[in-house]
Amino acid sequence: MRNVMIVDDESLVRIGLQSIIDWESNGFRVAGVFKSGEEMLAAAAVSPVDVVLTDIRMPGMDGFQLIRELRKTHADIHVIVLSSYNDFEYTRQAIQLGVTDYISKYEMEPEELLRVLSSLPYEMRKSYDPAQPATPGHTEIGSINDSDKNAMAAKLRDHGSAFRWIVLIPYHRSEAYSPEERKAMRLLAEEMFQRLRNPILFGEEDGIFHGAYAFDPAGDDQRIREECERMAEEWTAAFSQKLNVSLAVGFGDEIGIDGDWTAARKRAEQAAEGSRFDGEVRLSDAALPRGTFSEEEWLAVYKLVKQRIRYMQFTPLAEELLAYQDEKLLSYKPSEWVRLGVAVASQLADFLIERYDLQTAELGRFFVSLWPLPEAAGAVRTSDEWRTLVRELTARTQMTVTSRQSRTGWLERVKEHLSQHFSEAIRLEDMAQLSNFSENHFSQRFRQETGQAFSDYLTDLRVREAVRLFRDTDLSTEEIAFRVGYSNPNYFIKVFKRKTGQTVKHFKSLK
Template identity: 65%
Template sequence: MRNVMIVDDESLVRIGLQSIIAWEQHGFHITGVFKNGEEALAAASQQHFDVVLTDIRMPGMDGFELVRELKRLAPNLHVIVLSSYNDFEYTRQAIRLGVNDYISKFEMEPDELLRVLASLPFADQLEAGKVVGDGAAHMSDAPLLAEVKQLLDNSKSEESTSLAAKYPLLAKKLADNGDGFRWVSLLPCPREAGYSSTERKAMLLLAEEMFSRLRNPILFGESGGYLHGGYACELGSGALVSQEESLRMAEEWTSAFSQKLNVSLAVGFGSMFAWSGSCEEARREAEAAAELSLFNSSIQFSETSGERRAFTEEEWLNLYKQIKQRIRYMQFRPLADDLTLYMDERSDLHKPSEWIRLGVAAVSQLADFLIERYDPDTVELREKFGSLWPFAETAGAVRTAIAWRQMLQDITARIQQMVAHRQARGGWIERVKDYLKVHYSEQIRLEDMAQLANFSENHFSQRFNQETGQAFSDYLTDLRIQEAVRLFRDTELSTEEIAERVGYSSPNYFIKVFKKKTGQTVKHFKSTQR
């Protein structure tokens, strides 16, 4: 395994280089990541490296000076210069220093980096030992890392385990800074498409870097979608001071994730525990605080956020009745306003999962109403509601209070529009159809029907065709001929009498229309009815 050093003053580049390829699958282990030449040179004097990837322009000691110093320490060291500068002078200086390759860090592709690494002429050397770890790479003590991994694996259980009793190395490392500890959970905001393995690795690397710059916190690693860490605190120093310090750290973390990775980060802190306290309880508190942080879009501390509970049976029943009543009277937007106001008044009482459950229940009843009342097909539902449909899935995917409120407003507004359209459509079209059923034998003028519907003649003709799939004249003709067929079957009336009864003053014209619509002459049709 070849040891690799990365040196770049840009945090995002350092993270990208670590995550661009699966280093260890190709025989390389990233042993050190540094933001300037001074740090890299100090590390190289204490540890063996086989490959260094370094930027050129860095504050203080630049890349060329670093390469010269590194070559004095390790003449066989392989150097790859990474730079955004495409200047021949830089290339010439790099060649003079014995650099193995020179590539643009912003145009570099994984295959290109692997090609360069594979071309390096390594002499037979003893492989550098691999540091075992699950994301806390800044801690090089293998037994300590094993404890951290065990802590993450076991702390989801319901058993109560003392940090000091079961994880003595970790407790000792933290205890140097205080007589207690606080668990912290970082939760990247979930998104519909999820995060790729590369994105998750980049988040872990960024968290490692942020934690390594601070004196106290230790990053435990990733587990259950969270990034977990912990830090020592003085139990007797007062919670206020501790929270102020923690808040500053959390703000730095959320800002870094937003700026460098475009990821919204929720941060939750558990209570301050003595070393004899329960690791499991500390983790549960921190995760609950992170969930609340995500829902409320604010950094949360377990001891000040208050205990959140589920709705009681009585509360749930009252809410159910309220939702039912609003839907019964088709008061959709007032329903959204009711639930939003209810959250505003009681947001500090109930768990985020309870608000999500309430949202799912409300929109499920709305979906039931639409299906029972209007029997829409899937095409219409998708056309009217787009990605909001199915409602229950949309509501169940909500993770923030802002999104919860917006979801209710969007769904109820769309339903209000759909129902209004249906009512408007059903109102005038039914009036016209009802009139025709009674007056089909009379002279029917288009302008009279347009006036009945409160439309202009042209608009009436267009809307009637859209709603029925027929021109108005065709619809009226079908209605009259259907009645004529019934009269031929059920009565002994003559053709002239039936023609007059269904609105045709000319029997000859009626006969022509009858044949066109039924495909039979009147004479033949009457003969089949005997």
């Protein structure tokens, strides 16, 4: 269950956001609702928070100031900006501050909010918190008090004056691990750590195991690294062979036993997350630093994806995305690859819905377990899963498009003909012949597919072109009427007023 805090100075918005969806049934808990950024920051200092929904314009501390302050102490929190301001400058600032998403609070539907929330990547707890209460029946690393920490430090000193924090993460899978499986993992971890004696197992939190490997910092650094890698290979092999569980292992930076345990833990968690995603990283300081997409990089990739989808070049899109990951895999954090996957999935879904007016049920038949597409992309946890998802999404999108075109290819031919010849005399029987339908069948099918009668569709097409010509040229009304297919200017004037609600004279006066 992830904790959500809501920040908005409008009471009606705060009330509405609390009731717009069933938070708990979707894996979230509203941990606080605040009317100012100052109140929210005070609460975040003493209570855990995973997601923040915030307005931009608020008295005192505005949304951007709040985000900047949060980034200083809660760098991994997901922030979703809810605002009534759609100015690009707000969007640009939000991107620069690493906002997860930016949506209008007045146009937002429950489905849209759920889509954004469900696309958030899974995050481990971020910091070592000795004051966090333990959960009955589990050894909770977060519940270590000063006495326990001193005892553990004493054990570590038996092996050296420095250590690396260790994190073991069982891979995510579609079906949750059963209590019996969780117990078997705990017992196996305990047995292996006891047998090795050094490292030392601290405990478990949320199914993730924590420990430490101590050593003399004046020793052979290469030997220590090789020892850590050997232990990682032994643990992953044991979990795989005995429990059929894939395991990611991460080691934090080398620090003194009296050093910053919170930082040590965080670095180990980051290394383990990297290992879980690409199977490569083990020691945090042996890996290249992973960053986030810059605004320029993100926009470049986003434009490439959009262009490929627009021209229905789905296979080249998949090839380019996979090649891009081959080149940049270790440059970006796993959460950034998940974010890119969600963006691609969202664009594909939007394309199919807007281009072919597909309904949810039909999309579900084409994509099966991958629908909703953004949700499936947000659930990716490894590089292999990401690559498989890209291939599946693009292949199924192509299959969907091919299926729709085989059913509506006649309609595309008709629309293409009308867009090129609307200024000419267009007869219903000619369009029926182009479609290989009878006139009655053509009229019925055209209305079913477009929601308009053929004559209304043609009139709308002509009037839209007339509007453009009035705005962009100084042509006379008679000339424009002729160019859009009306030989009688008086009749055109009547049609124009009926469709636009304005006379031609009034419309031209607005230029």
